[in-house]
Amino acid sequence: MRTQVGIVGAGPAGLLLAHLLRLQGIESVVLENRSRDYIENRIRAGVLEQGTVDVLNEAGVGERLRREGLVHHGLEISFNQRRHRINLHELTGGRTITVYGQQEVVKDLLRARVEAAAPLYFEVENTSIHALDTATPKIRFSHNATAHEIKCDFIAGCDGFHGICRPAIPAGVLQIFERVYPFGWLGVLAQSKPPSAELIYCHHERGFALFSMRTPEITRLYIQCEPDEDLANWPDERIWEELELRLGASDLTLHEGAIFQKGVTPMRSFVTEPMQYGRLFLAGDAAHIVPPTGAKGMNLAVADVRILARALAAYYQTGGTELLNAYSQTCLRRIWRAEHFSWWMTSLLHRFPDTTLFQQRLQLAELDYVTHSRAAATALAENYVGLPFTE
Numbered sequence: 001m002r003t004q005v006g007i008v009g010a011g012p013a014g015l016l017l018a019h020l021l022r023l024q025g026i027e028s029v030v031l032e033n034r035s036r037d038y039i040e041n042r043i044r045a046g047v048l049e050q051g052t053v054d055v056l057n058e059a060g061v062g063e064r065l066r067r068e069g070l071v072h073h074g075l076e077i078s079f080n081q082r083r084h085r086i087n088l089h090e091l092t093g094g095r096t097i098t099v100y101g102q103q104e105v106v107k108d109l110l111r112a113r114v115e116a117a118a119p120l121y122f123e124v125e126n127t128s129i130h131a132l133d134t135a136t137p138k139i140r141f142s143h144n145a146t147a148h149e150i151k152c153d154f155i156a157g158c159d160g161f162h163g164i165c166r167p168a169i170p171a172g173v174l175q176i177f178e179r180v181y182p183f184g185w186l187g188v189l190a191q192s193k194p195p196s197a198e199l200i201y202c203h204h205e206r207g208f209a210l211f212s213m214r215t216p217e218i219t220r221l222y223i224q225c226e227p228d229e230d231l232a233n234w235p236d237e238r239i240w241e242e243l244e245l246r247l248g249a250s251d252l253t254l255h256e257g258a259i260f261q262k263g264v265t266p267m268r269s270f271v272t273e274p275m276q277y278g279r280l281f282l283a284g285d286a287a288h289i290v291p292p293t294g295a296k297g298m299n300l301a302v303a304d305v306r307i308l309a310r311a312l313a314a315y316y317q318t319g320g321t322e323l324l325n326a327y328s329q330t331c332l333r334r335i336w337r338a339e340h341f342s343w344w345m346t347s348l349l350h351r352f353p354d355t356t357l358f359q360q361r362l363q364l365a366e367l368d369y370v371t372h373s374r375a376a377a378t379a380l381a382e383n384y385v386g387l388p389f390t391e
């Protein structure tokens with residue numbers, strides 16, 4: 001097989017890149033090691049920045065998002081048994097966020113790919129990449145027990161944190177920056193009306209909790225837990241009890257509906273520099289991870305592939321490699337801003353196992369400042385809704 005851009009991974013990064021390239025008349029082949037059913041039902045992110053929504057709309061895949069996405073003008077932060085609203089819309093000159101499940105974005109992009117009859121292979125095995133520092137890098141994989149090789153002009157490593165592309169870069173090329181947090185999130189989906197129409201981020205002495213949603217009838221809830229927590233420790237009654245305590249609100253009702261999905265996410269910050277080696281370009285979680293407290297992961301994946309698609313389009317139009325050569329640097333500016341914001345939100349809201357009274361007082365002082373100073377609230381708001389694309 002021959003293609004222009006070989007794309008490993010059909011998450012938001014890989015699928016959106018394939019779509020943006022197709023709009024520019026650039027061919028690609030997408031390889032995914034899971035089944036279509038699996039990736040359409042994998043529960044992950046839920047908050048889309050304004051810029052992400054704009055990219056999806058401009059790319060013609062925003063029709064259902066506009067219909068079903070829940071536009072939020074603010075969020076709430078709870079501490080010391082009191083809730084404080086951050087008016088995102090007002091503080092950012094009219095910007096908003098949209099709650100729409102990542103798997104819905106994946107479904108919309110998959111449908112566009114399938115309707116265009118563009119190449120996409122599910123359940124591939126033994127993916128490996130070769131000759132990255134030549135003009136014809138190659139991807140090898142097997143599909144239905146048959147071995148294949150694709151000769152590409154470029155390879156996009158969109159295969160997430162545990163993928164094969166980043167590890168294929170020779171030792172010594174990449175610099176890794178990493179921080180692992182001493183806690184995780186237990187996330188559940190429940191068939192019940194969310195307690196509030198907006199997200200509530202809770203700082204509590206028993207640990208962090210987050211009240212989010214997917215639809216007006218489905219709530220998405222998170223509880224700070226051990227990084228390697230055993231789900232067996234969390235029967236449904238304990239989850240509701242703990243959420244009630246951490247929400248600490250007498251004016252809100254926590255509707256206890258059927259919990260139909262449970263999972264534990266460890267938390268880390270991770271950046272690789274550069275995000276390129278020869279003709280391999282990394283995008284999304286393959287290159288960087290943020291803890292989910294800032295709701296930035298999927299948005300960064302979208303921002304990366306927007307830059308990559310534009311750089312590849314420029315190359316095919318003019319032969320120029322200027323934008324491709326600048327890819328890492330261009331992306332890393334936004335990535336490090338999001339890394340800082342995600343680390344800051346995580347540090348502000350969680351209970352650290354080795355915390356001291358001094359650190360707890362600092363957290364409360366910062367929470368008080370963020371919820372009472374317009375300048376501090378504006379800093380939170382502009383990061384949360386996402387900085388505008390300037391590149």
Ligand code: RFL
Pocket residue numbers: 008009010011012013014031032033034039043044045046047048102124127158159160161162163164185187265283284285286292294295296297298299300301
């Ligand atoms: P993905 O989605 O992991 O996709 C990578 C794809 O590559 C496939 N793959 C391979 N395919 C072929 N060959 C191989 N050898 C392969 N190895 C892997 C995988 O099966 C997969 O389909 O990465 P991508 O596209 O970079 O997208 C990144 C996002 O998924 C991620 O950043 C977000 O989910 C993070 N995240 C959040 N981000 C937000 O922007 N807002 C949020 O509110 C938000 N909340 C979250 C989150 C992540 C969470 N978890 C579970 C980690 C909440 C949670 C709980």
Ligand code: PHB
Pocket residue numbers: 044045046047199210212213220292293294295
């Ligand atoms: C979610 O709804 O899944 C969600 C919302 C906000 C976050 C993380 C996850 O910070």
